[in-house]
Amino acid sequence: MAEISKTDKPVLVLLHGWGVNQGVWQTILADISPSVQVITPDIPGFGRAQQLPQPCNFDTVLSELASQIPANSLVCGWSLGGLLAIALAERYPAKVQQLALVAATPCFLQQAGWPGMKAAVMQQFAQSLQRDLSQTVSRFLAIQAMGSATAKSDAVLLKQAIAAYPQASKAALSAGLEFLSSQDLRRSFAALNQPVVGCFGALDSLVPVAVVSELQKLQPNADLSVLAKASHAPFISHRAEFLAWLNNWLLTIG
Template identity: 55%
Template sequence: MAENLKIAQPSLVLLHGWGLNSGVWQGVTALLPAAYTLITPDLPGFGASRTFPASYSLEQVVAQLATQIPDNSDVCGWSLGGLLAIALAKHYPHKVARLGLCAASPCFLAAQDWPGMQAKVLQQFAAALSDNIAQTIQRFLAIQAMGSEHARADIQHLRQTIAAYPLPEPAAVQGALRLLAEQDLRSWLSTLSQPVRGCFGRLDSLVPVAVVPKLQALLPNAKFTVV
């Protein structure tokens, strides 16, 4: 009888970043081991997920995501997805066995004691969104690739991977930008019981590498890698 029992594969959940969709993981998923059941949900209002909370509050967005995540999953979030992954680990700890952060921060806006984006950058994005969402997202992709030796090819690849999905809902894009501007989850991150791993880019202009020692101070047992 024991021979007929199947051991369930662990789930790996990948949460994409602001303005994009699950297609952005296309180049990564092919490299992941088959031992995982891979889940790449679109954030509420992005990609194929057209339903989202009207207020786009952190609590409601995370509650909607939690319905798509099996218990005891490894959850890795990029950028905004990382912020949401921290909130998931805090409020739905049974969902998150291990937490991964990819170019993500518990506090994206720069403060006197914390490296991050300048407020004027987020304000510029917010103003541009009302004029042309597609163009603003293209600009965001360009910023993501800054410093890369293959920036043009990187941007083109990202464009192609997300183009298979519709543009995000305008209200969701604005709401998600507010999350990046307003949320500070440092106190939550420091109290998590789950193991935490992080990967950061040396030339990242949106989540500066200077945030790594700050994160290490919050989470002495975590492991962070700079590439």
């Protein structure tokens, strides 16, 4: 993670998703607005943050992450990172001045009247993780790029981006899946007082675009954008459009 230097610039925190690490952000860092200072912490158990807190649960992972985030940060979370960002905004409000979600939702699992992943799909991932860690992560990366016109090259880029950092342990990956399948933060999300923005892919197979209208109901003032040709990793597949969205948000912050 980049060291925090003493500047007057707001801090932008980029939180990665499941199965990857801070490396996923490397291709966009140079083109993020110079008006902010960017830090890219690894979620505990991933990348360079190999040690899991004990006991390892959602609260302890969140606490460990919160300890690395300066007060009044702009927190942008992708996928699992977005779930954690919502919880950070609720439980550590002094840390999160504004919240940005990228292909993320407060409830990843499909519920009655709520679009999401089917429980069977999540269970398949959990079972295959026990059999073959590397193959499961590779399959997951391929799914993230699915639907995009450049899906194959997107998946390769994702693999290359995360390869520069240590691979997550099976325990960390299992914990992350458990968070995605068990956490329902819809009430927390609806109660947030911080400004919320979001960027979603219309072709996303993990966070279906139908969830955007449901998020809007929970946060009527949220500014949620949908990229028509993007899937689950818009910062890889649609780098220019994603950067335009991100930098436009940063321009609105005084």
